[in-house]
Amino acid sequence: MSDNYRQETICIQSGWKPKNGEPRILPIYQSTTFKYDDSDQMGRLFDLEENGYFYTRLQNPTNDAVAAKITELEGGVAGMLTSSGQAANYYAIFNICEAGDHFVCSSTVYGGTFNLFGVTMKKMGIDCTFVDPDASEEEIGKAFRPNTKALFAETIANPALVVVDIEKFARITHSHGVPLIMDNTFPTPINCQPFKWGADIVTHSTTKYMDGHAMCVGGCIVDSGNFDWTRYPDKFPGLTQPDESYHGIVYTERFGKGAYITKATAQVMRDLGSIQSPQNAFLLNVGLETLHLRVPRHCENAQKVAEFLNGHERVAWVNFAGLPDNPYHALAQKYMPKGTCGVISFGIKGTREETVAFMDRLKMIAIVTHVADARTCVLHPASHTHRQLNDEQLLEAGVKPDLIRLSIGLEHVDDIIEDLKQALEQ
Numbered sequence: 001m002s003d004n005y006r007q008e009t010i011c012i013q014s015g016w017k018p019k020n021g022e023p024r025i026l027p028i029y030q031s032t033t034f035k036y037d038d039s040d041q042m043g044r045l046f047d048l049e050e051n052g053y054f055y056t057r058l059q060n061p062t063n064d065a066v067a068a069k070i071t072e073l074e075g076g077v078a079g080m081l082t083s084s085g086q087a088a089n090y091y092a093i094f095n096i097c098e099a100g101d102h103f104v105c106s107s108t109v110y111g112g113t114f115n116l117f118g119v120t121m122k123k124m125g126i127d128c129t130f131v132d133p134d135a136s137e138e139e140i141g142k143a144f145r146p147n148t149k150a151l152f153a154e155t156i157a158n159p160a161l162v163v164v165d166i167e168k169f170a171r172i173t174h175s176h177g178v179p180l181i182m183d184n185t186f187p188t189p190i191n192c193q194p195f196k197w198g199a200d201i202v203t204h205s206t207t208k209y210m211d212g213h214a215m216c217v218g219g220c221i222v223d224s225g226n227f228d229w230t231r232y233p234d235k236f237p238g239l240t241q242p243d244e245s246y247h248g249i250v251y252t253e254r255f256g257k258g259a260y261i262t263k264a265t266a267q268v269m270r271d272l273g274s275i276q277s278p279q280n281a282f283l284l285n286v287g288l289e290t291l292h293l294r295v296p297r298h299c300e301n302a303q304k305v306a307e308f309l310n311g312h313e314r315v316a317w318v319n320f321a322g323l324p325d326n327p328y329h330a331l332a333q334k335y336m337p338k339g340t341c342g343v344i345s346f347g348i349k350g351t352r353e354e355t356v357a358f359m360d361r362l363k364m365i366a367i368v369t370h371v372a373d374a375r376t377c378v379l380h381p382a383s384h385t386h387r388q389l390n391d392e393q394l395l396e397a398g399v400k401p402d403l404i405r406l407s408i409g410l411e412h413v414d415d416i417i418e419d420l421k422q423a424l425e426q
């Protein structure tokens with residue numbers, strides 16, 4: 001972490017740093033367990049008194065190398081991999097919230113997150129209030145209660161493509177003495193580093209651009225180390241008071257800036273177990289090596305496709321922050337001047353049936369429940385990912401019923417445009 005390399009170099013060189021005679025490429029430590037000669041040492045590992053590997057549910061060297069790379073890309077101090085983006089977001093909140101607690105979340109979040117926070121975590125006694133991310137500081141502030149423990153938002157919302165004013169969100173959260181947690185899946189740290197603007201914790205579905213090839217479901221949590229839990233000891237007792245499941249360890253005392261991730265690993269992952277397999281972490285690392293090349297090409301292709309759609313008579317509307325008349329253009333220019341992401345949403349003139357017929361006419365572009373990989377794909381959230389939401393909830397989540405989500409891949413942009421053109425004009 002001390003090398004101060006540029007993002008391009010971090011993508012390639014960070015994480016696995018072999019010593020003399022060791023494998024050049026990150027090895028897959030395909031082992032559940034690790035051997036020790038000394039019983040006392042094993043005991044110290046279990047007490048968190050010594051650093052070391054003993055069981056892959058807690059830590060594995062392959063996973064740790066990849067987590068370290070993502071941590072460095074984000075400019076954080078500690079990170080961990082999870083089995084999915086869902087697990088990352090769940091753990092990020094659950095690490096500091098328990099039954100009886102509350103948190104605030106932007107209403108324009110990924111459908112899976114909306115359901116996790118609004119339905120499943122509610123059943124665990126953790127309450128979530130959804131707020132309009134474009135509302136004023138005062139309005140969003142009203143959602144905070146004495147038992148509120150965090151504010152959560154996506155830097156670019158999937159699929160609403162709302163760009164969040166990160167500094168505004170950071171001011172609101174910090175004035176209430178809680179951390180800002182941001183899901184940075186869509187821009188990736190190549191286009192936006194939320195810690196620079198005041199976010200405290202970042203999460204990822206690495207399933208998307210980080211993997212980039214639609215090979216592995218995975219997630220990651222990174223801590224900036226900037227939030228001072230000890231300033232609010234009563235709010236975050238899990239971090240500032242003794243953990244009886246570790247003989248009274250106090251995470252903030254023992255681990256300082258590493259407290260949040262250590263607790264998430266040693267306690268939440270130990271007990272809930274959503275680890276990423278080392279095999280998947282290896283593949284994720286291969287994806288990360290080219291992240292700095294792929295993300296700009298996704299954005300460049302998406303810009304051209306958005307301009308094409310915007311000028312087509314059969315297209316009713318286009319939502320892409322790279323277009324100058326987009327309501328989020330200015331925020332995008334501020335927080336992600338190099339580009340936003342490769343995802344565009346749009347609607348075509350006509351009925352819902354015509355929308356579906358248009359999608360069925362596409363030849364190269366496939367209907368796929370995915371975004372952010374090398375192959376261009378489409379999805380109709382109202383019929384697919386968000387079909388559990390009613391029309392009112394759809395609009396609240398920033399998803400119009402006629403919205404088509406188009407994820408632009410790395411093919412030649414003219415081939416992508418020609419496929420869209422023939423399907424629009426048939």
Ligand SMILES: *Cc1c(COP(=O)(O)O)cnc(C)c1O
Pocket residue numbers: 084085086087089110112113154158183185186204205206207208217218219
């Ligand atoms: C896909 C996605 C998730 C969920 O991630 P999985 O890896 O599918 O579990 C969370 N947040 C955002 C923004 C996503 O796009």
